Amino acid sequence: MTQALTEETATPAKEPKQDLSHDWIVAAEIHIDPRTAKRAFLRHSYIIPKGKRIHALEVYCKNCRRPYDDVADKVCSAKVNNEHLIGGDQSVRAKRKIPTPPPGARPAAAPAIDRRGSDRPYRL
Numbered sequence: 001m002t003q004a005l006t007e008e009t010a011t012p013a014k015e016p017k018q019d020l021s022h023d024w025i026v027a028a029e030i031h032i033d034p035r036t037a038k039r040a041f042l043r044h045s046y047i048i049p050k051g052k053r054i055h056a057l058e059v060y061c062k063n064c065r066r067p068y069d070d071v072a073d074k075v076c077s078a079k080v081n082n083e084h085l086i087g088g089d090q091s092v093r094a095k096r097k098i099p100t101p102p103p104g105a106r107p108a109a110a111p112a113i114d115r116r117g118s119d120r121p122y123r124l
């Protein structure tokens, strides 16, 4: 007996599992001689000699910019959403406190601010 596949019996198509792992990078420090430093400055690159040990200053994620020891066991927050860039979940964050002016204070007019600078005469 064959049973026709209905929407209830059919297995839903599996979505490809999203990779939420971190993209680890290391900030390195390499001591070089003055001649090599000049060459590396001019070429914006440096070829590391084979077998040279590099002192790792920090290991962190390229995407979320968080250090390894803080988020090694968590998913990459940059791949989930970018809440880490704005200080976390906006719905649970405390509202900004607006300071109350002292009693008897009145707002005073401030001078106009030239924000673009295009109206100024050119000076040397």
Ligand SMILES: [Zn+2]
Pocket (backbone or CB within 6 Å): 021, 022, 023, 061, 062, 063, 064, 065, 066, 075, 076, 077, 078
């Ligand atoms: Zn990450």
